[in-house]
Every structure is written in C-alpha cells, then in structure tokens.
Amino acid sequence: ICEELGADILRLWVAAADYTVDIPASGEIFDRLVEAYRRIRNTLRFLLGNLYDFDFSKDALDYSEMEELDRWVLSRLHGLTSRCTRAFENYQLHVVYHALHNFCSVDLSSLYLDTRKDCLYTFAADSKPRRSAQTALYHLLDTLLRLMAPVISHTAEEAWLALRGEGAEDSIHLQEWPTHTAEWEDKELEEVYERLLSLRDMVTKALEQKRVAKELGTSLEAEVVLCLPPAEMEAVKGREDLLPTLFIVSGVELESCEDNEPRVEIRRAAGEKCARCWNYRASVGADASHPHICDRCLPIVEGIFNKRG
Structure with a gap:
C-alpha cells in the first residue's frame, strides 16, 4: 500500500477506522480514501497558491480589521480545532478524519473559498479586502497543518515547508498545538x-x-x-x-x-x-x-x- 499509494494513505486508513469494531480493508475503501486525501491536498494547494504575494509579518490584518466573511470562517475554524482537540484527547482518530475532510470539502472548497475567488483574483493586490482574505487563508493553512500533522504527517510537513518558504528549517512536528483560536469564536x-x-x-x-x-x-x-x-x-x-x-x-x-x-x-x-x-x-x-x-x-x-x- 505504501509503495502504490503512499504512507499518508495508509495512515489515513488507520485514522479513519473505528477501532472499537472490526476494521475493514478493500480496494474500494482505499479508493475512497485516496479521493478524500485529494480533496484535502487540493485545499492545501489552493491556500498556498493564493499566499504567493503575502508576507504575514507585513501584510496581515488584525482580527478586528478583517472582513466579516473572513471572521466567520475563522470562527468556524475554531469549532474545528475544538472538535479535533477533544477527539485526539479521547483517541477518536476517525472523528478527526471526518472533521478535517468535511471542513476542507464543505466549509472551504464548496463555500468560503468559492466565494472568495473574486476578491483574491480581481481586487487590487494590496487592497484591504484582499489582504483580509489572505490573512484568513494563512490562519486556515497554519491551523489545518497543525491539526492534521499527527495523521497525514508527510503531507503536512511538505505544505508547512512550502508555507515557510525556501530555506525553512523548522518542522510542523515541532510546532505548538493551536490553542489561540478561541479568540476567533463568534457564535x-x-x-x-x-x-x-x-x-x-x-x-x-x-x-x-x-x-x-x-x-x-x-x-x-x-x-x-x-x-x-x-x-x-x-x-x-x-x-x-x-x-x-x-x-x-x-x-x-x-x-x-x-x-x-x-x-x-x-x-x-x-x-x-x-x-x-x-x-x-x-x-x-x-x-x-x-x-x-x-x-x-x-x-x-x-x-x-x-x-x-
């Protein structure tokens, strides 16, 4: 499986399984996992691709300055972080897998990222709305990588190094768990x-x-x-x-x-x-x-x- 599909697919299969019952394995199951993995990876690629001209230290906006739509997705991100944290603490890796996959495919790809393309692609490069969107994208990517690192470790490391830029020496596996997202909660x-x-x-x-x-x-x-x-x-x-x-x-x-x-x-x-x-x-x-x-x-x-x- 590792040679044909990669180690992260094998790790994803282990995480997606409910170990309280018999764990099935078949070609069809792995095909579904490959498709789910591609959705997650494509989400990471979109986030990275739209941060090409964004320097967080210079361009990021404070939370209070961000557009409402971007503050909404950060509140949703806090909910995801809370669910994943509880699931890891209770050794419920299948809950982590489903939460990450649903967030990437539903909240992001089908909704937030789709609505933000117009701003990212057509607004002035240094305009406040675009910088607000990019600030949200950076927080999304940074937090998602920390959450998924224990499961799809190699993909998280690859994306982390791409986010940090050429010559980066730190590893995603040496970062702190995301606990700061509580400030983004807005029910x-x-x-x-x-x-x-x-x-x-x-x-x-x-x-x-x-x-x-x-x-x-x-x-x-x-x-x-x-x-x-x-x-x-x-x-x-x-x-x-x-x-x-x-x-x-x-x-x-x-x-x-x-x-x-x-x-x-x-x-x-x-x-x-x-x-x-x-x-x-x-x-x-x-x-x-x-x-x-x-x-x-x-x-x-x-x-x-x-x-x-």
Missing part, C-alpha cells in the same frame, strides 16, 4: 451566517433550475431578486454588498414581503460581461480607453499600468 456571527447560507441554498437551487432549462450558463449571468420577510431582512441589513459575493452572482435586489417564507426570482443580469472579473455590469464600455472592463476593475487596471510607467 452570534455564525447564527447570522446560518440564515444567510440558508438563503444561499435557495438561490443556488433556483440558479440550477435556470441552468437545467438552459436559460443561464454561469451564475454570474444572473441577477437575484430576494423577497424577504422581516426576520430575514434583518439578517441581511447592512450586508447588501456581501450578497452578490455570497451567491456568486452579478447583482442582488432586495424586496420586502409580508409572507413568512422568502422568495427568490432569477433574471438575466443587465449590462455586458467584464473581461476581467466576468461580472455583468452596465458600466462595461463606459470608458473608451478600456471598453471591455467594468468600473470596479478600471482603477485597478489603471493602477497596474501606472506602476509599470
């Missing part, structure tokens, strides 16, 4: 985002119906109209600018309704597609010198040209 924020994410699920379902009907291609072709009762409207109050990011659409319009259930309407976004951020905006083409980009991307592109002289 109230998690409750707010639970309501926001339930709206996101509704929007995602409605978008998928439009895609199946071939009325839309990507979600960025859409504009969402949300008709919300008072309780949900209170949750989105002050977060109107966050909703397009959270839903991965080009725009969101809010309307009040007296019904107890929110309603979602999907329509094609107005304007043209920005060649840089791929959002559909009415401002595309307004500047003759850059006719294919939107007003959000324009100052960023001009700033890049100005730096080049």
Whole structure:
C-alpha cells in the first residue's frame, strides 16, 4: 500500500477506522480514501497558491480589521480545532478524519473559498479586502497543518515547508498545538451566517433550475431578486454588498414581503460581461480607453499600468 499509494494513505486508513469494531480493508475503501486525501491536498494547494504575494509579518490584518466573511470562517475554524482537540484527547482518530475532510470539502472548497475567488483574483493586490482574505487563508493553512500533522504527517510537513518558504528549517512536528483560536469564536456571527447560507441554498437551487432549462450558463449571468420577510431582512441589513459575493452572482435586489417564507426570482443580469472579473455590469464600455472592463476593475487596471510607467 505504501509503495502504490503512499504512507499518508495508509495512515489515513488507520485514522479513519473505528477501532472499537472490526476494521475493514478493500480496494474500494482505499479508493475512497485516496479521493478524500485529494480533496484535502487540493485545499492545501489552493491556500498556498493564493499566499504567493503575502508576507504575514507585513501584510496581515488584525482580527478586528478583517472582513466579516473572513471572521466567520475563522470562527468556524475554531469549532474545528475544538472538535479535533477533544477527539485526539479521547483517541477518536476517525472523528478527526471526518472533521478535517468535511471542513476542507464543505466549509472551504464548496463555500468560503468559492466565494472568495473574486476578491483574491480581481481586487487590487494590496487592497484591504484582499489582504483580509489572505490573512484568513494563512490562519486556515497554519491551523489545518497543525491539526492534521499527527495523521497525514508527510503531507503536512511538505505544505508547512512550502508555507515557510525556501530555506525553512523548522518542522510542523515541532510546532505548538493551536490553542489561540478561541479568540476567533463568534457564535452570534455564525447564527447570522446560518440564515444567510440558508438563503444561499435557495438561490443556488433556483440558479440550477435556470441552468437545467438552459436559460443561464454561469451564475454570474444572473441577477437575484430576494423577497424577504422581516426576520430575514434583518439578517441581511447592512450586508447588501456581501450578497452578490455570497451567491456568486452579478447583482442582488432586495424586496420586502409580508409572507413568512422568502422568495427568490432569477433574471438575466443587465449590462455586458467584464473581461476581467466576468461580472455583468452596465458600466462595461463606459470608458473608451478600456471598453471591455467594468468600473470596479478600471482603477485597478489603471493602477497596474501606472506602476509599470
């Protein structure tokens, strides 16, 4: 198994098994573990890849300065740390495996990282929102590696050395256990985002119906109209600018309704597609010198040209 799949897959099989019952082993089981391992490894690769221009000592923001979405994921990270700590203390390695895998595949890959791509890829390199996202990515990677080091030791060491940079001599296996995450816990924020994410699920379902009907291609072709009762409207109050990011659409319009259930309407976004951020905006083409980009991307592109002289 070590020669064909690697030692970390064998270690993952041991960790994933509940040793209180008979432990099965088969080709199918190892295939599933390989797939789970790839999801975890790909998450680490994404985190590392988006920290290429980030120096934690110079660019990191204080927690209080970070964007709300980034503070939310750090609160979720604290929950993961607490679950893994309790599981290790009780020798429940299968709980650690499932917690790490679910966090990487659900909380990160399917949600947080997906919504943060626009900021990471299209915002100005040294803008506060992007540095906030990168600060969160650094904390995520640093903490995840410490949590997974006892299980997939070789992968954790490889990623740790990549994070530390060329010439790094310290090892992940010589680091302290992450106990500082308690300061990131924010239950109230998690409750707010639970309501926001339930709206996101509704929007995602409605978008998928439009895609199946071939009325839309990507979600960025859409504009969402949300008709919300008072309780949900209170949750989105002050977060109107966050909703397009959270839903991965080009725009969101809010309307009040007296019904107890929110309603979602999907329509094609107005304007043209920005060649840089791929959002559909009415401002595309307004500047003759850059006719294919939107007003959000324009100052960023001009700033890049100005730096080049």
